[in-house]
Amino acid sequence: MKRIVFILMSWMVCMTAIAQEKPASTLDIRILESIAETRTEPQTQTFKVLSDINNCVQVAVPVGLLVAGAINNDKAMRQNALYVASSTAVTALVNVGIKHLIKRSRPFKKYPNFISVRTAGGYSFPSGHTSSAFATASALSRAYSKWYVVAPSLLWAGSVGYSRMYLGVHYPTDVLAGAVLGAGSAFALDGLRK
Numbered sequence: 008m009k010r011i012v013f014i015l016m017s018w019m020v021c022m023t024a025i026a027q028e029k030p031a032s033t034l035d036i037r038i039l040e041s042i043a044e045t046r047t048e049p050q051t052q053t054f055k056v057l058s059d060i061n062n063c064v065q066v067a068v069p070v071g072l073l074v075a076g077a078i079n080n081d082k083a084m085r086q087n088a089l090y091v092a093s094s095t096a097v098t099a100l101v102n103v104g105i106k107h108l109i110k111r112s113r114p115f116k117k118y119p120n121f122i123s124v125r126t127a128g129g130y131s132f133p134s135g136h137t138s139s140a141f142a143t144a145s146a147l148s149r150a151y152s153k154w155y156v157v158a159p160s161l162l163w164a165g166s167v168g169y170s171r172m173y174l175g176v177h178y179p180t181d182v183l184a185g186a187v188l189g190a191g192s193a194f195a196l197d198g199l200r201k
Contacts, residue, residue, distance in 0.1 A: 035178035036118050042173055043122060051124055054170035058125075058136060061167050065095050065139045068147060087150040091143055094193040098142035099135065102188060106130040115175055123175025134177040134185035140167035141189025149197060164189070 069092035076084030111132035115123040144160035151157075168186055171177040177185075 038179050054173045057170040061136050091146040094142040094146040098138045098192040102135050102138045125174045127176040132181045134181040137168040137182045137185030138189040140164040141186045145190040145193035
């Protein structure tokens, strides 16, 4: 438990410094504007769907593992369900705490000329969608380290992260911090799967 707290606290200190740096914010908005210039309607619809179903996936993965483990009487699979769910839950709790600590404005609020596809409430840093997607993907990949699990999981998580930038609701550093938080939580809680 001390190891988990130390890792998460160290991570928070590093990410707080990144979020509050002015040059990073300038680069952040330039990247978002560059992405916005290339938007197309089919891509917009795809990224809206990816973003919208993210929370369903975060629930469906551990529930699916739990049900399959119960049906097959597979204790390891049930344990992996707990590991995936715990990684995502811890990530969500830490994410909310960091958001309220840093209080970074969303891109469309700080830069009124920036046009986002969507609006979102709350604070921007770190990306909750990205952190939960990477927590689930990383935990699932640790539990089942076959390429056919790892590749789609990380592709999914990366796509969710990109969708948040594409839609204009998060800066690139929000997404990067979310990915680190999600993956870090999964690695920190690795002992739950044993």
